[in-house]
Amino acid sequence: MATTQFDPNNAQNLIEIEKQFAVKAVEHAQTYWNLLEKIPPRQLKLTQYDDEIFEHVMKDFPELAQEPYDKLTKIDEDWLKSKEGKDRWRKFIAPYEKKIKDYNFGSLIRTDAREEYAELNTIFVTRIQFYAYEICRNRLGLNDRAHEIAKEEAAKEREKAEKEKAEKEAKKKKKTN
DSSP, rough: OOOOOOOGOOOOOOOOHHHHHHHHHHHHHHHHHHHHSOOGGOOOOOOOTHHHHHHHHHHOTTTSTTOOOHHHHHHOOOHHHHHHHHHHHHHHHHTTTTTTTTTTTTEEEEEEETTTGGGGEEEEHHHHHHHHHHHHHHHHTTTHHHHHHHHHHHHHHHHHHHHHHHHHHHHHHHHHH
């Protein structure tokens, strides 16, 4: 039996595999948002390599390191996915291949750090790009607003759940009387 070499450039996308990747990416985003709610971003540690990743981003992407950090706060997707951007990120990513689990998995990232995950505020990046941006955002205080939004949303959800529970109990009590 002859074996053929796998060519990723000509591989077909299998819908079920794509769905599984999308589910994983959404779960990762939800987990991260829950962390942002519970832990002040400046105290949040995403990997054991956070210090290294932060320093590496600041060195390799000086435009991201310029105050007031507009290019970290709001991601320029066109730059990120341009030929030059892809080449620079590919070089950045290489050292993490054996260090970061799932370094090249797809992840959802908020394009604007001041806002929550939403259809128009989310793009797909590799896991290491997610870490690079989010570690920098956390360290530099750029996710402080997102932390507040996440806490406000969680409080509203708790309030709604308590109200629904009280209404249910009132209906139950009314039936038994």
